Amino acid sequence: MEHWAAKNKEATENQFQRLPDDVVLNIFDKLSDIQxxxxxxVVSKRFSSLIPLVQTVSIESKTWSSKYDCKTVHWKSNYGHGGTLPLGDFAENLITNLVLRPLRELYNRSLFPTSHRDVSGVIFLxxxxxxxxxxxxxxxxxVGDNDSVFKWGAKFTPNLDSVTFLYASSLSKMMESERQQQESESEEEEEEMELGITNRERNRRVVIAIECIKDAVLWLGILCFVxxxxxxxxxxxxxxxxxDSKKKGAKLCLSGEKLAECxxxxxxxxxxxxxxMGWSWTLENMRVGYVPVxxxxxxxxxxxxxxxxNYKMFADDDYDAYKAMVDAFxxxxxVFSEAVVQIQEKHKDCMINLLF
Incomplete structure (x- = not known):
């Protein structure tokens, strides 16, 4: 029985070895996952000669070491400093610990691998x-929060001008009655508009937005590394x-002229x-808006x-916040890109500077 199994395995391996190089390479292209x-x-000399020719590569979230995780950067929210709460220390810690240090290590290891068979994770790229x-x-x-949904987006330039964050308590399919009444606000909506949301809930959402800023800076760092x-x-x-693994960031796609510019x-x-430039980060750079429905x-x-x-990060003085928000998505x-357009067209006055 063992002899038959060994013989069958050998026959299977021989069949694979008989495949032309272009067919094997196509299989690796379909595989794509870098791990x-x-x-x-490391399986064979033939594989080690073909895999460097792969044209499509995917790096999944599980590949990244925990040392590159956003949890390595902490920011303690404090609402007792008015609208001038400086985020300079946060910016320095964020860029240094989340981006520069780990990516510099990746950069150096990719230039000087420890051995000719150093194939660990992202280094293999x-x-x-x-x-x-x-x-x-x-x-x-x-982590999911009941039925709430949110997404962040940014127009990635070398300066990362701003980050836009959109949060909704709920997202549901529009009922027929709502479609008929969407052109005019009901009394209930007007009352809710007056009430708005509590400062506590607003501050909670702002803290989530700052977590999204961390992700945006990390994405910028990845672009610089690339x-x-x-x-x-x-x-x-x-x-x-x-x-990102939770699809919370608006997908970034670069090709053609955009990739060349990058x-x-x-x-x-x-x-x-x-x-x-991180010293200029304060909560005065943040604009917040609320729309009940x-x-x-x-x-x-x-x-x-x-x-x-919308958080203005490194933008120039002539920065257009509304255009940046639309461009981000x-x-x-x-639904998120449509929501930003609707806010710009019908609720533009809802945006105010953040003052705690």
Whole structure:
């Protein structure tokens, strides 16, 4: 019996060995997950010669070490300092510990691997010299909160001008009666508009928004790493996609001219220069708006208890907050992008500077 099993295994291996290189390479392309490619790389000389030619690579959230997790940066909220609460220390800690230190380690290890078979996690990326499509999924620490939904987005530039956060207590399909009445507010809605939300609940949502700022800075750091590590030497790279495991960040897709601009302007040196600008981060940079009921006629959904937060980070003085909010969700084309447009068109006056 054991002899038959061994013979059958040998026959299977021989059949796989007979496959042409292009077929085997296509299988690895379909596999794409970098951890699986790492394991296959050390199986045989043939695999180790073919895997560097893979064109599609995916890095899932489980691949990232806990040292690159957002939990490594802490920020204690304090509402006793008025609207001038400085976030400079938070900015310095965030950029240094969450971005610069771990990504510098990745950068150095990718340049100087400990051995020719150092295939650990993200470090292995530097060995894949023919990558055309890179898909990155980063870990997310957010935990579900009843029926509430939220998402953040940013228009990624070398300066990361701002981050926009959209939170709703509930999201549901619009009833027929709501579709008929969406053009005019009911008395109940007007009363709720006057009541708004409590300061405690507003502050809780602002703290969640600050957690999203952490993610946005991490994404910026990943873009700088992609542009400034050996990956930038890959002439075949055509697209980069970044998401998070909980889908809380608006998907970032770069290709063509956008990717070329990214590779020409993003760098770890740029992250260092942003660190020196962190002193300007205060809660005065934050604008918050509240809409009790938001109808979305295109998708036929209704959001209730909607809070929108826009945080100006490194933008110039001529920064247009409303355009930035729309741009942050432009590529999503979902209920969140429609919600931002509706707020801009019908509830523009709801946005105020944050004062605790």
């Amino acid at each position: 699986c490619l790492c394991r296959c790389f 530097a060995r894949l010299t023919h990558v055309q499509a890179l898909n990155i999924e980063l870990p997310s620490n957010f 542009s400034d590590c050996p990956l930038s030497h890959f002439p075949m790279l055509q697209s980069v996609t970044i998401t 590779r020409n302007t993003f760098s770890m040196t740029r992250m260092h220069s942003l660190l020196s 938001l109808h979305l006629p295109m998708s036929e959904y209704v959001m209730k208890g909607v809070t929108i937060v 432009a590529e999503e084309q979902d």
